[in-house]
Amino acid sequence: MFELDIRSRKPIYEQLVERLKELIITEVLKTDEQLPSVRTLAQQLTINPNTIQKAYRELEIQGYIYSIKGKGSFVSPANDSQNTEKLLKVKNDLMKLLSEAMYLGITADELIEVIKEVHASIGGGIENDQN
Amino acid sequence: MFELDIRSRKPIYEQLVERLKELIITEVLKTDEQLPSVRTLAQQLTINPNTIQKAYRELEIQGYIYSIKGKGSFVSPANDSQNTEKLLKVKNDLMKLLSEAMYLGITADELIEVIKEVHASIGGGIENDQN
Amino acid sequence: MFELDIRSRKPIYEQLVERLKELIITEVLKTDEQLPSVRTLAQQLTINPNTIQKAYRELEIQGYIYSIKGKGSFVSPANDSQNTEKLLKVKNDLMKLLSEAMYLGITADELIEVIKEVHASIGGGIENDQN
Amino acid sequence: MFELDIRSRKPIYEQLVERLKELIITEVLKTDEQLPSVRTLAQQLTINPNTIQKAYRELEIQGYIYSIKGKGSFVSPANDSQNTEKLLKVKNDLMKLLSEAMYLGITADELIEVIKEVHASIGGGIENDQN
DNA sequence: GTGGTCTAGACCACT
């Protein structure tokens, strides 16, 4: 469920935040569902509880979850602004990466192929025009 | 020309690398053109020369520039030998990012728009659709 | 353990990189084993920590070690994904060097001897001749 | 005749030294043959005369050439110790590179192939066993 | 405690 890469240069807590965001956005974790407790998760992932704490705090700040003292942490109701904000960021990143790919000489065919591959592996989620 | 955010969590040298890459990709800086000298740029940005050094070194490793002791730093030609492997990496990143975008529900129209925008800002470098 | 020549024309950090690579290749330092901390090693060698840093960073780029903030630096597993391209580069270098050796009149016997020596000091890692 | 790589990280004068050594060892430049004058070569390669000077001085120190004031620079008589010394260095480098290749998992077959390729492109210069 | 970034200032090698 959580594929943490201990060797990555990206801090563990950031990996956790990203992964949990993804689970929330894709609604694997549904609104008001309880997240695993800090200690449980720490034990499961053999990771320092402080690290989990930090991830949860970050998620709370960003509005993805809310915590109730003595009870635990829960998924916040979906918020459109979250999604659109993220989409904007992703589109921006996409532009940067596309620029780089084009500079390096990616061909239109290759580009199409990449898109098709992704499209197949996801299986829709993108409205397609004619196929 | 260089908008550095000294307070950002992103290290200054990384910001520099990104910005310079952008200038090279968009061909504001052209092949074999000389970059500002380490010291000059350092003075201009009121930043330590070592920091500029680090950025230039990183760009050299990534193949975007080459430096010659006693002469200066210059933009590498776009079609280098190591390009193939770099393209492979970028294509991989592209797939990840596209997956994410599709998960978040990017529409085909938006995607096309992004591609067109990039295409316009670079001005070819990708074999195109209808000429 | 580390014989650094402070007077050599070769930068200290490069000497460090070479030496550490050697230790990793000969498996004196084994996969996931922790390297001495930047500060510790700096003190031991009476060298500035930044210099050690630079060496470690270089080794990380080359894929021989990985570093985790707050934890330390560790030996990367030998068979990494990026291995193929590295092998290609090394094979190329090997060809150049072999050409030079042959020009200088190295004999087949000497060549075989070199290969055997290396083979012995590593102890396999190459599928071998007769077993 | 001189393929200098202006973009290489290796200083130009070193490239010159290496190239000239090679020409002398392979006897393209024969004993007591006159080398091109500093100015001529500088003009030919569109390089600063000082750089040529430095290369010639280095070659003189290493005993590959001798200079006569007012006449020019000439190839020194072949010296066995030069060759053997260089061979030793090359063998050492070969060992390092082979170690690395093996660590990266080069197979015996690949190694043999590399050797054969070089052998073919040189066309002997190595005493061969059976073919 | 660990790695990572940055500064200020020095020195060297190369052109």
Next chain:
DNA sequence: GTGGTCTAGACCACC
């Protein structure tokens, strides 16, 4: 004057 290396010492982020 250029890039490149090194030091001494500071501060931050992470675990």
